[in-house]
Amino acid sequence: MDVIATHINADFDGLASMIAARKLYPGARLVLPAGGQESVRSFLALHDLGITKVKDLDLSSVTRLILVDTQDPGRIGPLKSCWNDPKVELHVYDHHPHEDREAEGSDSGRAAMRVIEPVGATTTLLIERLRERQIGLTPFEATVLALGLYEETGSFAFASTTARDLEAAGWLLRAGADLNMVSDALRRPLNPDHIALLNDLLEHGETHYLEGRKILVATSALEKCTGEAAEVVHRLAELEGVDAVLVAVGMEEKVQVIARSRRPEIDVGWIAREFGGGGHAVAAAASVKGKTLAEVKEQMVRLLTDRYRPTLLARDVMTKPVKTIGADATVSEAEQRMTTYGVNVLPVLDRQERYAGLVSRELVQKALFHKFGKTAVSGIVETEAYTAGPETPFHEIELTMVERNQRFVPILDGTKVIGVITRTDLLRTLHEDVMKVARVQAKQVEPAGEPTSSHRRNVQAMLRDRLPRRIFDLLRVAGRLADREGVSLFVVGGFVRDLLLGIENLDLDLVVEGDGIAFARLLAADQKARVKTHDRFGTAVLILPDGFKLDVATARTEYYEYPTALPTVERSSIKKDLYRRDFTINALAVRLNEHRFGELLDFYGGQRDLKDKTIRVLHSLSFVEDPTRVFRAIRFEVRFGFQLGKDTLALIKGAVKMDLFRRLSGHRLLEELRLLFSEREPKLAVKRLADLNLLRFIHPKLTWSVKLERLLLSVEEALDWHRLLYLDRKMDGWLVYFMTLLAGLPERAVTDLLRRFPFTEKEAATLKDARSATQRVIRQLGKRPPLKPSAVYRLLHGIPDETLVGILAQSRSEEVKKQISTYMTTWRNVQPLLTGHDLKTMGLKPGPAFKNILARLLEARVDGEVKTEADERELVKNLAGRS
Numbered sequence: 001m002d003v004i005a006t007h008i009n010a011d012f013d014g015l016a017s018m019i020a021a022r023k024l025y026p027g028a029r030l031v032l033p034a035g036g037q038e039s040v041r042s043f044l045a046l047h048d049l050g051i052t053k054v055k056d057l058d059l060s061s062v063t064r065l066i067l068v069d070t071q072d073p074g075r076i077g078p079l080k081s082c083w084n085d086p087k088v089e090l091h092v093y094d095h096h097p098h099e100d101r102e103a104e105g106s107d108s109g110r111a112a113m114r115v116i117e118p119v120g121a122t123t124t125l126l127i128e129r130l131r132e133r134q135i136g137l138t139p140f141e142a143t144v145l146a147l148g149l150y151e152e153t154g155s156f157a158f159a160s161t162t163a164r165d166l167e168a169a170g171w172l173l174r175a176g177a178d179l180n181m182v183s184d185a186l187r188r189p190l191n192p193d194h195i196a197l198l199n200d201l202l203e204h205g206e207t208h209y210l211e212g213r214k215i216l217v218a219t220s221a222l223e224k225c226t227g228e229a230a231e232v233v234h235r236l237a238e239l240e241g242v243d244a245v246l247v248a249v250g251m252e253e254k255v256q257v258i259a260r261s262r263r264p265e266i267d268v269g270w271i272a273r274e275f276g277g278g279g280h281a282v283a284a285a286a287s288v289k290g291k292t293l294a295e296v297k298e299q300m301v302r303l304l305t306d307r308y309r310p311t312l313l314a315r316d317v318m319t320k321p322v323k324t325i326g327a328d329a330t331v332s333e334a335e336q337r338m339t340t341y342g343v344n345v346l347p348v349l350d351r352q353e354r355y356a357g358l359v360s361r362e363l364v365q366k367a368l369f370h371k372f373g374k375t376a377v378s379g380i381v382e383t384e385a386y387t388a389g390p391e392t393p394f395h396e397i398e399l400t401m402v403e404r405n406q407r408f409v410p411i412l413d414g415t416k417v418i419g420v421i422t423r424t425d426l427l428r429t430l431h432e433d434v435m436k437v438a439r440v441q442a443k444q445v446e447p448a449g450e451p452t453s454s455h456r457r458n459v460q461a462m463l464r465d466r467l468p469r470r471i472f473d474l475l476r477v478a479g480r481l482a483d484r485e486g487v488s489l490f491v492v493g494g495f496v497r498d499l500l501l502g503i504e505n506l507d508l509d510l511v512v513e514g515d516g517i518a519f520a521r522l523l524a525a526d527q528k529a530r531v532k533t534h535d536r537f538g539t540a541v542l543i544l545p546d547g548f549k550l551d552v553a554t555a556r557t558e559y560y561e562y563p564t565a566l567p568t569v570e571r572s573s574i575k576k577d578l579y580r581r582d583f584t585i586n587a588l589a590v591r592l593n594e595h596r597f598g599e600l601l602d603f604y605g606g607q608r609d610l611k612d613k614t615i616r617v618l619h620s621l622s623f624v625e626d627p628t629r630v631f632r633a634i635r636f637e638v639r640f641g642f643q644l645g646k647d648t649l650a651l652i653k654g655a656v657k658m659d660l661f662r663r664l665s666g667h668r669l670l671e672e673l674r675l676l677f678s679e680r681e682p683k684l685a686v687k688r689l690a691d692l693n694l695l696r697f698i699h700p701k702l703t704w705s706v707k708l709e710r711l712l713l714s715v716e717e718a719l720d721w722h723r724l725l726y727l728d729r730k731m732d733g734w735l736v737y738f739m740t741l742l743a744g745l746p747e748r749a750v751t752d753l754l755r756r757f758p759f760t761e762k763e764a765a766t767l768k769d770a771r772s773a774t775q776r777v778i779r780q781l782g783k784r785p786p787l788k789p790s791a792v793y794r795l796l797h798g799i800p801d802e803t804l805v806g807i808l809a810q811s812r813s814e815e816v817k818k819q820i821s822t823y824m825t826t827w828r829n830v831q832p833l834l835t836g837h838d839l840k841t842m843g844l845k846p847g848p849a850f851k852n853i854l855a856r857l858l859e860a861r862v863d864g865e866v867k868t869e870a871d872e873r874e875l876v877k878n879l880a881g882r883s
Helices: 014-026 037-046 078-083 122-132 141-152 163-174 179-186 192-203 229-238 268-274 293-307 331-341 361-369 394-404 423-430 430-442 459-464 471-485 495-503 516-527 574-578 605-610 628-640 648-659 664-677 682-691 706-725 733-743 747-756 763-783 789-798 799-811 814-825 834-842 850-863 869-882
Strands: 003-004 030-032 064-068 089-094 114-116 205-210 213-220 244-252 255-261 278-280 283-288 345-347 355-360 408-411 416-422 486-491 509-513 528-536 540-541 549-554 556-559 568-571 589-591
Touching: 003 078, 003 706, 014 030, 014 037, 014 064, 014 141, 030 589, 037 064, 037 528, 064 355, 078 589, 089 122, 089 747, 114 664, 122 141, 122 163, 122 244, 141 163, 141 179, 192 205, 192 213, 192 589, 205 789, 213 229, 213 423, 229 255, 244 268, 244 293, 255 293, 268 293, 268 834, 331 345, 331 361, 345 416, 355 361, 361 869, 394 408, 394 423, 394 814, 408 763, 416 423, 459 471, 459 495, 459 869, 471 486, 486 495, 486 528, 486 574, 495 589, 495 605, 509 516, 509 574, 516 540, 516 549, 556 682, 628 664, 628 682, 648 789, 664 733, 682 706, 706 799, 706 814, 733 799, 747 763, 763 789, 763 799, 763 814, 799 814, 834 850, 850 869
Parallel strands: 003 030, 003 064, 064 089, 089 114, 213 244, 509 549
Antiparallel strands: 205 213, 244 255, 255 283, 278 283, 345 355, 408 416, 486 509, 486 589, 528 540, 540 549, 556 568
């Protein structure tokens, strides 16, 4: 007799897996070893699934035991005797990794079949086997399986969910699964006892910060608490916004331990197993007998702090390096330094660079108001501010900052300032989730400069899945090297943005909180790569043996001496480095250090703006400092189909009114236009430039018109045609768009434009020649009768592809377009079969006639007058006879 069973106190994943297994093992009997959870019992009360009670089963008749959603003999009740019987064939299906489920006395290795794979639900494993064998389901069976799949994955919101689970769900939906029934069965309103338990857990909970994660440990001794507490724990985790929650509930003769984790790196399954229970990394439970509630709580905390770093220290949170000011500096100099670096507090150093106190913008402004601008900072320094060391527990700093209302804490190593913790650092580390909820409730937009609640998101799986293995391994090696050197390492910018958007991008920029050039040289030595350094900017380029390039930079901040100036850069922290970037969606970083590899840093709301498809600058002076960012904003808007944020759009209009673009050098503006016209749809970008009154900064006479729109669309179509035709032929498409813009300008305007923008000599010649060639070619090709192919060849031969595509776009004659396209695809590739050597063998002497004969052969071949080598030889004889 075949028996299919799951673990005691079965959940929907166990029940669904049993139903699926019965399709694979026809005739097998379904058994619940010791009942099910309350929700499962309620469902079974309404639906007869053919479950056999253990007491009605002759265990001695069992010849094969099929276990689903468990591999622990301690969790199958009376069926353990079958497990221990060597005559019973054992099959195991489970989604808990084997090493996570190894219980004392377990011997699942003897199983004749073991399917144990880390997916979101065991149901998924059974569904995959049903699909392989093309075994169909009734709509009701599909619905039961969907119950298991949706519950175990938290409706695909749990971190343990995999792509395989989603594919399994799709198959169930196609089989007719009723999601309304699933929703009704999984919707569990809290009864009065559950609400009382939730309130008690909230009152008796304490938060622990372990390795940057927020973990709630809560207990309850409510005597009236009976039945299911798992749903209460789930609601508690959602309400508190923690990364993991561990709950101990005192019952009559036992303590029930229930744990949930939103971060697989906090493995609650391991903790449950220490109490003799089971589960997996994100959901687990245990029943503890012989211990008091206080003892269980104490053991939970001890287990947590033994396995995970028990507290954050100041060095884990602090921002570095720190902008400081000398005690001898004047108050006016302090005010200027604060404005330059965008800070409100500066540590003050004495002449030996020892910490002497703090000076705040508030103190500076008061001193300036009283005409003390030339007074030394030492005269207004605050010397009694709280300071901490790098090993100071973060909780201590948090409490002191709150008690003293101190927004800025210097971190000292002896008398040296090595970092600071600000209110922003405090909020980012402790209260990201609370801040997000508060903003939503207040219907406020999250301001720039505040990290989003998803600041701690980890994208290691994305990196592994979307990068070539050699590149992924390179990043891991770089992270380990950074750990050895004691520096923090990040990959930043456009690569991270495109990773989150699912766009392939192997243009990697690494940023080091330290000496970027020194790190680049170490990494180059490790990878046997060449390295080019740029000492002025603290950057380097690694060129690996296979040709792959990697940029490495020192984390830096920057300021502008005046609007449109090139930035002055100085070494800084990753937070400041990201703040100097153009838009929030580009101000993202991923940590590469081994211990936190894949952690996403988002200080300025980049993820939110990616989701909202919004281009937003980081601060209000962004376009004043660098007006070229306006062209980048339009480029990204067009590329991604995003829109400019309202504030950003207003700032662009303000920059236009200030006429800042006229101060830009032609080189900087040309570089942005080159990139803009290299996008897939420059027509939209040009239209956007026109809408924002920016075309006049390319040239005052350049305006938007229906004619220009038509020409740009024609260029787009012509370039697409060329790309499809010549996959390996280089084409400077951006130059064709420039030609099109110049086509509507008067000659003097073109001369002025070419003088302002530093085109290469070849590019400038192409643009000049295109103006004269376009009308000449269109006029000649439009003649009646049409030119012979050889005449078309002579007319177009030597004209660059960019010009030909430009003419193709500007011509409205289909006949002209046909002749140009035929030339590009056919005629210009024609060559005579006979060569100069062949002419010599025919007795012809090299000379002026030689060249004329070859030219005539080419014309004849293009015009189709000759088709074979014999035809060509006959023509040569005729030509030689005439000469």
